[in-house]
Structure formats: structure tokens, C-alpha cells
Amino acid sequence: MSLTPYHAKYFAHDLTRKAVVGIDRLSMSLFDAAVDLNPHQIEAALFALESPLSKGVILADEVGLGKTIEAGIVLCQLWAERRRRVxxxxxxxxxxxxxLELEEKFNLPTRVLDSKSFRDEERKGKAPLAEQAVLIVSFNYANAIRHELKSIAWDIVVVDEAHKLRNAYRPSNKVGQGIRWATEDCRKLLLTATPLQNSLMELYGLSTLIDEHLFGDINAFRSQYVNAGSSITDLRQRLSEFCKRTLRNQVTEFIRYTERRTITRPFSPSDDEHALYEAVSAFLQRSDSYALPQRQRHLTALILRKLLASSSLAIAGTLDTLRLRLVTLPDGQSGDAPQLVEAIIESEEMEDDLLDEILAEEEESQTPEVASVSIDRQKLREEIEILRHLGVRARKIGVDSKTRTLLQALNIGFEQMAKTGAARKALIFTESRRTQEYLKTFLEANGYQGQVVSFNGTNSGPEATAIYEHWVDKNRDTGRVSGSRGVDVRTALIEHFRDEATILLATEAAAEGINLQFCSLVINYDLPWNPQRIEQRIGRCHRYGQKHDVVVINFLNERNDVDRRVLELLSEKFNLFNGVFGASDEVLGAIESGVDFEKRILAIYQECRTPEQIEAAFRKLQDEMDEQIRTRMDDTRRKLFESFDEDVHHRLRIQLADAKAQLDRVGRRFWVLTQFILAERARFDDAALAFDLNRPPHGGIGAGRYHLISKLQPHADDGGEDVSRFLYRLSHPLGQYVMDDGKAQHTPPSCLVFDSTNHPTRLHTVEALRGRSGFLTLVRLQIDSYEREEHLLFSGFEDDGASLDHETMEKLFGCAARVEDKGISPTVQQRLEAEADRHAKATVSRSLEQNSVHFNKAREKLEKWADDMVLSAEKALLDTKEQIKALRRQSRQAVTLEEQHTVLEKIQKLERQQRRQRQEIFAVEDEIMVKRDALIESLEKRLAQQTHSETLFTIRWTVQ
Incomplete structure (x- = not known):
């Protein structure tokens, strides 16, 4: 297609204009996102951005539907609109x-902030919260810096796993209260798969995180919706304004889900292995051991239990750590060592992400230790000797039964891969760094030499470093090297596993933040007791883009009754290993804390001695889980959140079709505009949608091969070929240069001759104009009201005076053209200006109409809030009346004068309160109405529109 400067200016403005309605609003974000289109995610993003007056929404899709992607689309769009306080x-x-998700899928700069990085930035004289990046903080740290967060006018605040803050309305919930206060004036996006678990009050709690005017106070909510006779229909209607939920069974038409298939590999420890297990267990069950710090006794025992189940070398190393600490224990100290647990967790890479939570719980549950406690030195020496002896026994085991079973498990797994045509790849998880090193040595010595790659928290070993350096060298000129070793080494190791290795040996560091759709065999060498951790592990492979059923292999110690029951519980109650979807969000959400659940399992290991005790303990735990998972809330949950719209599939199909059409349009225009602007600087390959930039326009842009993002092209995580290039996006500095240059094109009044004859496809509306001529003008109209919106308005007519419609003029610019130097008469110019003015007024009127819809919804919300608050005041008066009635009955039944006198005093006190409430209720009602009216007035003021228009060009046109 032969572009002109007029095409370039129009396309550049069109690609970057700020729309406010429908798919048009998401043009930039959907095009820039390196993700496949799923219509429910587009619909969710549109819902989140729908009302400019909304203070936020809850996206509550079921697990596995990509709420992070939905949030990423929203963030990407706001970023493109230069709203970058995120x-x-x-x-x-x-x-x-x-x-990683925001960087890889949306090309958004990110920064994880914690206390250390925050202090480091401040020492450098920088303002950490002013950084031009998406800032990411934990719940606890957000509360810690709540005053700093409060001072920033955030464009949007995303709260993931928002159900953890569902009690934020309670003063006792310090973290929730802090986050709620710090973000109360900001627009928020809450993400949770479990918006409702056990009580409708959880919905009230989540609503207070978004906007205090969604409902009245807690008493009004409880009386309206929680108590008997409450209206579910009314609550559903109010929730629909700020909460959206999509179910997995609604999107199976668009997303291909594969199955999970579980295989259990039993193994029988040798007598020596079993004797070691029993000996270490007996040591851990001691109530007065110096080796286990008093303050963190349960946590230390939990860690040692896991290492004991992992490998003999793992427990041997930790037993040595405990022994050495006791050897160096000074006189007069209690044996407590707060840093011991941290040291073990850090060295083994166990539960590292949960350390803060665990330690906080431990500290809350324990009283401060006495500074100086007398130590029985004889007993201490005996304990040191026991630890030394156990360590020696552990090292003598050598290759244990479980390790030999791993070879059999791999063979079985690879046989399954061969049957389904899946790649010969295996992801093996262990909870111990020592076990990881031991298994790598063992596997390489038993048929897998050069086929095993390790992935852990540091990724700093010689092999990882060599893989990283090779990857950096290979990708030096491609734009894929981020400059952060931590990020790049992860990418390098994953790609090495994908392209070269057969086995990825991973600690918990790989259970999050990496995508391994090309692998469909997951082996839990060590099985966590925390169902949420297991789900995270399997989810590395069983996710979007997985083309094969995922096989999950677990090991079972046949000589351990507790191990058997743990596996049964995880399999049957949580359904982690079988089926299409794995563990449901309802079940996982029922576990308030994975750590608490692990402690319950630990208690059984520690306290139960006989099979009968073990059976009774697990029966009790299972009954409690049944109670938590029970479907007592299911009917309410379905009525409130699930869509009964029979046309949901049809609606999503239309959404997908619209999005694809819009993306095709954006892609075509971006590509031809780039060819026009960079014609002298690059060599283009249309078939590959790629170009080689030879002469970069300025120093901030690198030379090399650029590839246009296309949903039709393979991505790196799909196993696609040749991803070693710059990904060319609208948001890339080169893309921004092309846009700016396009907008700056010189476009004086001229004549454009459009070629409809040689256009590759038929444009009927343009062909109808063949042999005819006329005039048109293009105006950019900016409207500022609740939000800024931009419109590109064509106005024009034929030589015979007949007006042209906007769509026909748009289609004209789909054809190639040549420029002829001709002027435009003042008479024609006046007619065009009049047409443009009429067009602009009509557009402003439509904008006002749309904003009036938003205004009316917001006003209705405030009206309902006011009604709630009045109801709360009336409810308080009614409660007082009921208390007086009850006391009068009690007075009539009083046996003694003293008892009757006491009751009468209470009645008199309540009657005074009742009179005061009657007098105050009108004042309260007036106060509420005044506040409501003030809020509505502020909305009305914002509704007022300001407009600005700019003529981009005026031309005479001819179609041939």
C-alpha cells in the first residue's frame, strides 16, 4: 500500500487516541499484550474500566481463568494513556x-519494593514511590508504608488475593485497616477467586476496600442481607455494579483444558532407613530438647520433618547444623536462636516466601523468653552426641529406596509422554536444596548425563552461570536482555530446559512465576502438606497453552501410616491431582492459611504413636475440613455471582470477533505506518511481519531485527522458533517515535487521488465513488468531562454537494493514494468548517448522554447508600425498643424487690436512650441527606464538559 503523509497523520492519531467505550478503549493494550485473546478476559477488563465514576471493581473469576491477565490488560491500557501511578x-x-507476568506479557516496567530496596533508593536520594514503573508490594509492607502510600494519587491500585482482606472493616484487622485507609481515595481493582466463602459479611468487608458508599454501615448491611428474610435479589443487583465472575464451564468453547492424571509410586524403605526415621522422630518428639529453640519449636520440628521425608542427606546436613549450634552454645543461654529457622530455610530454600508469616505467627503465640536460663551441661552433651550419631547414620544410608524409585517413575512418566506425543520433559520438585544437589548427581550418573538442569532461589552455581552467559551472548542484540541477572538467568534456565535438557530439578523457587506449558510431567519428589503449594507447582505446567494431559507422580512410603493418610487427604478432599481443573477455588479458599494446615499435619506426626491414634486424628481433621468445605454457602454463592444468561457464550463470541477485528485494524495500520516512517532506515519483510533497522532514529533505540507482535505468530512460551529479536510494540520507544513522526507530518491543503482499482479487496462504498471527486476535512476533537476522550471526525461532501458519511471517508484511507498539489477555495473551506462543527456538536451530545448514564448510576448508588444509613439509625432505635420490651418482661418475673429495682433502672436508662435516639434520628437523616447531596453536586460539576478541536488536514479527493 502506498501511503501519503495524510494517511500517516490519520493513522498515528487513530492508533493513539483515547477512546472511552467498548473494545475501542482497549486497542493499545490488547495489541501490545503478548498473550492470546480470551474473550472473558477482555470483557472483565472492559468492566473494570467501564465507569469513570467507579472507585473500583472486584474481578472474581474462578481459579485458572487468568485474573492476572485481566488486570494486566487494564494496567497496560492505563499505561498507554500515560496514567502511570500504578x-x-x-x-x-x-x-x-x-x-514477571507484567514484564513478559505486557512490556510494563515493574519494581518490587520491600524495606531494603526502599531504604536503598532513599539513600541514593531517590523517591521510591515516584519511580516510573508498576510498583509491587506485599500486604504487610503496604501497611508498614501506609502513610507514604496515602500521599500518592494512584491512578489504580490492584489488590490480588483480596479475600485475605475481607475483614478489613474490623478494627482488629490492622493490615486490612491500614491498606483500606491508605488507598481509600484511589480507584481499585480487587482480584479474588473466592469473594464469598462462609459469610455474607465478607462481601461487606470487600466492598469497604473499594468504596464506603457502596453499602451503608455494618448494621444496615447485616439487617438487610444477613438476617432472616434478607433480599438476595437486591444484593445481587447491587453486586453486579462492581463485581464480575466468570466460571470455567462458561469458557470451555474458547480455552482448551487438558486433564491431570495422577500416578502414585510406592516405595518401601530399607530397615536402616526406617530405623533412622524412627530415631529422628523420637528425637523430635522430645518436649525438652535444647536443639529445638523454644520460641520456634513447632516451626523447627515442621522443617525437620520435611527434610527427614526428603532425603537422608538433607536431614544429615540439618542435624549437623543443630549439633554445631549446641556445641557453641554459651553458658547461661536458653538455647533459643531466632536466626536458626531462617538459616535452615534459606539454605534449603523451604517455605521462604512464607517465612515472614510463619515467624509473625510464632511470635504472636509465644511469650518473651527469659534472658538467662540455666543449662544442664550433662544433658546438653548427651544431646550433642545423639545428633552426631544420627548424622553419621543418615550419611551411611547412601542411595535410598525413594531415589531408586525415582528412576522407575521417570520411565513410567516418559512412557506416558510418548503415548500422547508430548515432549520428553520432566519437572521434579523437592523441598530441599541438598536433596536437589544429590538428585542431580544421581540422575547424571544413571542415564541422564548432561540432561539435568537445576533451578533454585539463587541460580548462582557454575552450570547456571554458564547457561546464563551463553543466553546473554546469544540475545545481546535482540532486546530480550533486561539487564537484571535475577530475571535473565531464570529465562535462560527455562529456555535451556525447553530446548536442551530433559529434566528440571526445582526447589520451591520454581513453584511460582514461571510458565512451563511445554512440559507435561510433574514429579513431587517431596510432597508439601500445603494444598495451595501443590496447586502452584502443578499449575506451572497445567495452564494456558498446555497441549497435552499433565501427568502428576507422587511417592508413597509404604512403611509410614501418616504419609499414606496425608496423600489420601490431599487427593480425595482437595482433588489436586485428577480432573480437568485440579483443586477448586472453593476448596483451596476454605483453607485460611496453608501454614496452619501444615501445623495440623505436624501435630499428628509429633503426637500420634499408634495406627489407631493416627486414624482418629485424621478422621477428626477430615471432619473439620468437611465442615469448612461444606456447601452451606453454595446456593447463596451461585445466586449472587453466577450468570444465568443463556446467551453468555454468544456474547463472548461477539466480544472475541470484535477484538480480533480491532486488532487486525490496529496491526495493519501500525505496520504500514512503520513502513512509511522508517522507509529510509529499515528493510522490511512483509511475510514475517519483521524488519531490520539499520539506522536508528536516535541513541535510545537499538539497531537490529524487529518483529511486530502478532497473535498469529508463535511466542516463546509456546515453543515457537526464532524469538531472538526485538518485539515491536506501540509502547516500544521505536513505536512511539513512529507515532510522533506520523503526527508531525506536513499536510497542507492538497488533492489526494485514491486508487480503488488496484486495492487487494473490494471496498463497495469506495468503488461507488469511482470517477467522482469532492472535499473532506479531518478534525481531532478532545472532550474533557469525567475522563478525557478523543474523537477523529471526518466531514466531507461530493462536488455535487451530497454529504459523505464518516465510514465512507474512513474507508477511503484504506486505499493507496498519490498527492497532487492543489488548493482549496474559501467557499469550500467554510462549508467544511460548518460540516465539521455540526459533526462535533453531535459527538459532544452523545458523549454527554453517555456520561449522564454514568452520573445516574452513581447517583442511584448514593441514594441507596443514604437509604442504608437511615435504615441503620432506625434499626438502632428498634433494637432499643426490643431491649426495653425484654426488660419489662424480666421485671414482671422478678422474684425480689432488689432484682426488680435493678431491672427498672436499666429500663429507665434505655428509655432515656430511646428518647435521645428519636430526637436524633431526624438530625441523622438530615446529615446523611446533606452529605449525599454534596456528593451528587460534586459529580454534577465534573459532568460539565470542556472541548478542544484541531483540524489535522483538509483535502480535495478523487477516486479512480
């Missing part, structure tokens, strides 16, 4: 995952 608050364990 904050993500999430559990500490998800911070890295958020950073």
Missing part, C-alpha cells in the same frame, strides 16, 4: 510472579 498489593509469595 500500585499492586499482593501476598509476599506472589510479588515475583506479578513482576
Amino acid at each position: 500500585l499492586v498489593i499482593c501476598p509476599a509469595s506472589l510479588r515475583k510472579q506479578w513482576a
